[in-house]
Amino acid sequence: QVQLVESGGGVVQPGRSLRLSCVGSGFTFSTKTMHWVRQAPGKGLEWVAVISYDGTNKWSADSVKGRFTISRDNSKNTVYLQMNSLRFDDTAVYYCARERIALVRGAIEGNWLDPWGQGTLVTVSS
Amino acid sequence: DIQMTQSPSSLSASVGDRVTITCRASQSIGRFLNWYQQKPGNAPKVLIYTASSLQTGVPSRFSGSGSGTDFTLTISSLQPEDFATYYCQQSYGTVWTFGQGTKVE
Secondary structure, three states: OOEEEEEOOEEEOOOOOEEEEEEEEOOOHHHOOEEEEEEOOOOOEEEEEEEOOOOOOEEEOOOOOOOEEEEEEHHHOEEEEEEOOOOHHHOEEEEEEEEEEEEEOOEEEEEEEEEEOOOEEEEEOO | OOOEEEEOOEEOOOOOOOEEEEEEEOOOOOOOEEEEEEOOOOOOEEEEEOOOEEOOOOOOOEEEEEEOOEEEEEEOOOOHHHOOEEEEEEOOOOOOEEOOOEEEO
């Protein structure tokens, strides 16, 4: 079945770096746009970044722009989130998710996230 | 960026109640609006996509409506397994955003 598995979370000091990975299986990974979403403890969901199926297009939230980089290796069915200059407020569970789209006569009518991985916890602490 | 405002932030309901959650976008987003359910300790799951399409496997008591800036998620008869937090999310353009969530308790 379709599955996403994140890894790479842990405890890191402020200002340091961490790289998260997300491996997809059960679908043709190289044809899907992938996203990262995070959730701080006890808080709501925050969209973080997106990468197109071939890695040529990437966008990120203002809160992480210039510090986080999304990338992918389709030969490994993996999407990454390189997180640099980590701050206390980056503490969160990080989820990866596959984008699905609804096409009507070749036009995108909608897009949403399904499925999501189980998440990996990143704690920024001194 | 497009801001999404959900209301209420929490609500108290009983089994069998009809529950309505609203979501307002800061600009028109057409029907690029999705609803997710999240239970404690679990990843979110999509319930409704493109404003009103029911995800496969989701009970028909869930429904969505709206377009432009105003959207609604309705649970016609609340069941015990529906106590959770619900999020709207816009996918109009390249930067996506979520509402702040509505906890149904």
